[in-house]
Amino acid sequence: MYFNSLDFAVFLPVVFILYWFVTHKDLKLQNLLLVIASYVFYGWWDWRFLSLIIFSSLVDYTIGIQLSKQEKLSKRKFLLWTSILVNLGFLGFFKYYNFFAENFVEAFSFFGNKIQPNTLDIILPVGISFYTFQTLSYTIDVYKRKLEPTKDIVSFLAFVSFFPQLVAGPIERATNLLPQFYKKREFHYSQAVDGCRQILWGFFKKVVIADSCAQYANQIFNHSDDYSGSTLFMGALFFTFQIYGDFSGYSDIAIGTSRLFGFNLKQNFAFPYFSRDIAEFWRRWHMSLSTWFRDYLYIPLGGSRGGTWMKIRNTFIIFIVSGFWHGANWTFIIWGGLNALYFLPLLLANRNRNHLDVVAENKMLPSLSALFNIGVTFGLTVIAWVFFRAESVSHAISYLKGLFSSSLFSLPSVRPTNVLVLLVFFMLIEWVGRRQQYALEVLFVKRSRVLKWTFYMFVIALIFVFSNETQQEFIYFQF
Helix, strand or coil, rough: CCCCHHHHHHHHHHHHHHHHCCCCHHHHHHHHHHHHHHHHHHHHHCCHHHHHHHHHHHHHHHHHHHHHHHHCCCHHHHHHHHHHHHHHHHHHHHHHHHHHHHHHHHHHHHCCCCCCCCCCCCCCCCCHHHHHHHHHHHHHHHCCCCCCCCHHHHHHHHEEEEEEECCCCCCHHHHHHHHHHCCCCCCCHHHHHHHHHHHHHHHHHHHHHHHHHHHHHHHHCCHHHCCCHHHHHHHHHHHHHHHHHHHHHHHHHHHHHHHHHHHHCCCCCCCCHHHHHHHHHHHCCCCHHHHHHHHHCCCCCCCCCCCCHHHHHHHHHHHHHHHHHHCCCCHHHHHHHHHHHHHHHHCCCCCCCCCCCCCCCCCCCCCHHHHHHHHHHHHHHHHHHHHHHHHHHHHHHHHHHCCCHHHHCCCCCCCCCHHHHHHHHHHHHHHHCCCCCCCCCCCCCCCHHHHHHHHHHHHHHHHHHHHCCCCCCHHHCCC
């Protein structure tokens, strides 16, 4: 079920009414309702994949309980690796089987041995990359004794399948989300209103910004050989805003929807396009995944504690694995490697934690040096996104060759004025709200009711206008 669908427009109020007016007196009944609602939400795509998420949940629930009973290190490690292999086994089969099969055939063909690829017609279960990492973090934290395993199976099933963030995150830690299912939730009007504001901004990002940009990004990328360097730059720029509006928009809708039900999810995006270097960008982009890899991969590998070679190795591992997490294509791996190259000089020079504050925190405008750094970081990010969007590595290389040709300084043939104006409006609102969890959190909240509602109605009107013209699926559903 898509957030931007009529089905969800009916589903959400029905679940909300049942949750607060029918089951509100019984916590277990509320949690059971959330499990059922989440399975309906997930099964709307393909009910067959419900068995996968239920099986994965039961495996980690059982292993968590068994870990609490075991003190012997060897048995605890066996249980942990059982969870890791089961979860990553499913993920690897559904997401990466054909990738490895095809590359195995190509490797043999390179040496003159021709064999037929044994690929399968596999459908990728929606959200498998997200809920797999969510359940894995639970088992690992229980193994490390950072978390007491739960014996409440309904709460655990609700934690794994919680419908607002099930399909595309944020990837929640059990230490944050699971305890919220144990406590009685009270309806707070202010929290619900705040959630609605965040949902509104999420829909604006998705429908008005991302979907509008998608039309032109797709047009230019799909026919990149026909366009000048300046137009290819516009295509890369449109995709840069498309993927941010699409993914952060989903996160805003998920977090806002969760607040309607009394839950608080972690912030997933913190205005990454205002970053002053790549290290800051990765602290602000898809934060739930970045911190997951930091805590469960980078730090166990030794992090930045070792010598120069270890720092280089660990940096490339975490970025390449992050790229591969996004998809079974060499373009994603190169995208991850390119970001590692961007990040490495900062790490080696001990400058990767220079910008921990908000840019121009107590000022309206950034300094010239900050503006320059933002521009350079944004430009590097745009180049990296070309590999993320391209159909193949050769497509990405030819796209960049065309982009950096002499025609880069010509007038682009695709320059939709309405979309460019919307992007300026969007970035202005994001800049004003950059100190908050999301752009509209306090914007106009303490102003006159007329001004506040005029702005909200303007945003709603834009959503309705563009929803009829540009509707696209969420990009991260394919990951």
